[in-house]
Amino acid sequence: MSGQSGKEETSDDTAVRERLLHEALILFNTKGYAATSVREIVAAAGVSKPTLYYYFASKKGIYLELMHSTMATFQAAVEQLVVPQGTARQRLLRFATGVFDLFVEHIAVVRLIYAIYLGPPQETPDFRHQQFYDLMLRVVSGLVEEGISTGEFRPVPVDDLTWTIISCMNTVMEEQLCNQPPRVDRAALERLLGLVLAGISCRGAACPAL
């Protein structure tokens, strides 16, 4: 054991942790969080109850780890997506499609978030699920503000354009969750946003002089 930390994680530890998280996520999505027992999780992961308690302390601990790691992944990905390259329009499209890709890649955990957030109030672990949405709102709002300040977009109210863009992202992403096959996809999201921004861009005689 290292002298620096009280506990050092081996690859075995990581494999067991990952297996518990993976099986718990499947059970939460199939049976619901409240209806899933610790016994079922350890049986599915092929470990003992003390092993689960050692790594996560409780069922709630597993849930919170799923949320925190997903939020960390999301934050890191968002940082990658908001590099200051291109026009505000290009950056908005890059951000929206990037978030769409993340949503699809992590659709199992997204499904759980939706079920907990919109489902009946269970003995739900204390986690601000809105953080995901709030971060999207902040990034889009910043890009809209920038597009308006540089004159790339017409001077419409920042909040209104932000929510219009978020609406398109939100609805197209939710469609991936609910409908197989989805009636709108990644390419449709780009078209919807193109349509919204076409009405906003300062081009053509109807726009105020830059």
Place this chain on the structure above:
Amino acid sequence: MSGQSGKEETSDDTAVRERLLHEALILFNTKGYAATSVREIVAAAGVSKPTLYYYFASKKGIYLELMHSTMATFQAAVEQLVVPQGTARQRLLRFATGVFDLFVEHIAVVRLIYAIYLGPPQETPDFRHQQFYDLMLRVVSGLVEEGISTGEFRPVPVDDLTWTIISCMNTVMEEQLCNQPPRVDRAALERLLGLVLAGISCRGAACPAL
């Protein structure tokens, strides 16, 4: 008993039925559909089990009655909202705000629909919850098509404009479900749609000649 129908409903019947539906809805939203028992419903409504079975046959019967009556209310309201008066823009705004009002008025049953639709697959009664969404899509699509065919809107792809409008409706309505106080409201929905349609309307030199 009337000679015309085998069963005539009295105001007493109606009151008992309504009470059962009302209490079941509260329980489904509080505990979840699967976790709610017939025993709890009849206790909350102050009736006996046979009374519930007489009117609805089962817990599933109550759920289906909630869905069917909500769908009937929605269809009737939609018919009222699509009267052919005004421009396509005016009719779209009337429809969107009218659906918003219905959503808020029936928010308890909407909450149940979301929980069942997005929650874990339970022994869920067989009902096509998408009917609500499909009806909205059909109406908006029809109004968009009309606006384009009369030259009121630019000739953008009907599906793209339809989904952009539906996105705004969907997201602003969901906000009422999740956030107290909601960050976007009925007035915001009108502004968002105004913004989308401003980019679509055939006004200004940038538009093709009508």
